[in-house]
Amino acid sequence: MTRVLYIEDDLEIGRWTKEDLEQRGFQVTWLTSGDEAAAHIREADIVILDVMLPGLDGFTVGQRLKREEPQVPILMLSARTSVDDKLQGLQFADDYLTKPFHPEELAARLMVLLRRFGREGGQEIVLGHLRIDPDKPTVTVTGSGEEVLLTAKQLQILLYFLKHPNQIVTKEQIYEAVWGEPFMEGDKTVLVHIRYLREKIELDPSAPTIIETIRGLGYRVKQ
Numbered sequence: 001m002t003r004v005l006y007i008e009d010d011l012e013i014g015r016w017t018k019e020d021l022e023q024r025g026f027q028v029t030w031l032t033s034g035d036e037a038a039a040h041i042r043e044a045d046i047v048i049l050d051v052m053l054p055g056l057d058g059f060t061v062g063q064r065l066k067r068e069e070p071q072v073p074i075l076m077l078s079a080r081t082s083v084d085d086k087l088q089g090l091q092f093a094d095d096y097l098t099k100p101f102h103p104e105e106l107a108a109r110l111m112v113l114l115r116r117f118g119r120e121g122g123q124e125i126v127l128g129h130l131r132i133d134p135d136k137p138t139v140t141v142t143g144s145g146e147e148v149l150l151t152a153k154q155l156q157i158l159l160y161f162l163k164h165p166n167q168i169v170t171k172e173q174i175y176e177a178v179w180g181e182p183f184m185e186g187d188k189t190v191l192v193h194i195r196y197l198r199e200k201i202e203l204d205p206s207a208p209t210i211i212e213t214i215r216g217l218g219y220r221v222k223q
Contacts, residue, residue, distance in 0.1 A: 002025070002026050002027065002045045002046065002114060002119070003026075003027045003029070003043060003044050003045045003046075004021060004026045004027065004028045004029070004044065004045070004046055004047075004048060004110070005029050005031070005037065005040050005041060005043075005044035005046070005047045005048070006018060006021070006028050006029065006030045006031070006047075006048045007030075007031045007032075007033070007034055007037055007047070007048070007049045007050060007053065007058070007061065008030065008031075008032065008048070008050045008077070009032045009033060009050065009052070009053050009054055010050070011032070013099075014030055014032065016103075017048075017103070017106070018030045020103045020106075020107075021106075021107070021110075023165045023166060023223060024107055024165070025125050025134075025162075025223075026110075029043070029044070032054075033053055033054050033055050033056070034049075034053050034055065034056045034057075034058065034060070034061030035055055035056065037061055037064075037065055038064060038065065038068055041065050041068050041069045041072060042068075042069060044069075044072055045072065045114065045119045046072065046073050046074075046075065046110060046113060046114060046117075046119065047062075047065060047072060047073070047074045047075065048075050048077060048106075048110075049061060049062050049065075049074055049075070049076055049077065049093070050076075050077045050078065051076060051077065051078035051079075051080060051085070051089065052078070052079070058076065058078070058089075059088060059089065059092075062074050062076065062089070062092050062093055063091075063092050066092045066093075071117060071119075072117075072119075073094040073095075073113040073114070073116070073117045073119070074092065074093045074094055074095075075093065075094065075095045075096075075097060075106075075109060075110065075113060076089040076090075076093040076095070076096045076097070077097055077098075077099060077101070078096070078097075078098060078099065079098065079099040080098070081098050094113055094116075094117075095109055095112075095113055097109060125162060125223065126142065127210050127221065127223065128203075128209060128210055129141055129142050129143075129203060130142065130148070130201060130210070132158070132162065134159060134162060137155060137159060139155075139158070139201065148200055148201060149200075150197070150200060150201075151196075153178060153193055154193060154196065154197045154200070156178045157174060157178055157190075157193055157194065157197060158197065158201070160174060160177050160178060161211065161219070161220075161221035162221065162223070164221075165221060165222070165223035166220065166221075166222055166223060167220065168214050168217050168218050168219070168220045169218050169219055169220070170217065170218035171183070171190040171191065171218060171219075173218070174190050174218075174219070175187065175189060175190050194211060194219065197211070198210075198211055
């Protein structure tokens with residue numbers, strides 16, 4: 001699991017950002033100041049650092065962290081939009097994102113940095129009795145290590161759910177994402193594939209706990 005060191009003093013922004021990243025499979029250590037950041041940097045795969053912090057500002061904290069662990073990428077966050085501020089941050093940081101930001105963009109930028117620094121591996125996801133490695137991708141049974149063999153479409157459907165954790169997704173959304181074609185009303189393709197997928201991954205397919213049916217709306221996978 002990718003470990004994020006997140007330094008942000010705004011409690012509201014910090015709370016929803018931490019929750020969003022954890023739903024995406026990251027392990028997040030959230031600090032509200034940079035005072036203890038150096039004590040956590042060796043355990044981090046990537047750093048998200050706000051500029052405006054109490055005490056030491058983000059620029060000072062970031063420079064110290066980069067000297068300590070130069071191989072750990074740093075993403076700066078700031079409401080400051082001036083070119084001078086960005087240039088100052090990019091003297092040591094590896095990317096700079098201005099507030100307000102969309103969580104999808106933040107996650108995408110993190111993945112780009114992790115790939116660039118070769119630190120993106122190990123983000124396994126545990127769903128009940130299953131362990132899923134989206135990078136390979138493989139699905140195994142926790143404990144025994146036995147691999148669950150899925151068809152390409154079944155795997156694509158499961159990975160689609162994992163990209164949208166805790167969200168209700170419709171059969172139309174699943175079809176268009178996995179098959180890449182417009183959904184035709186009345187098409188039973190998704191229903192059939194999910195039924196066979198449940199037979200492989202659920203302990204009791206007649207009472208599924210991994211892929212939930214939300215009556216009248218669609219499906220949901222909780223993480």
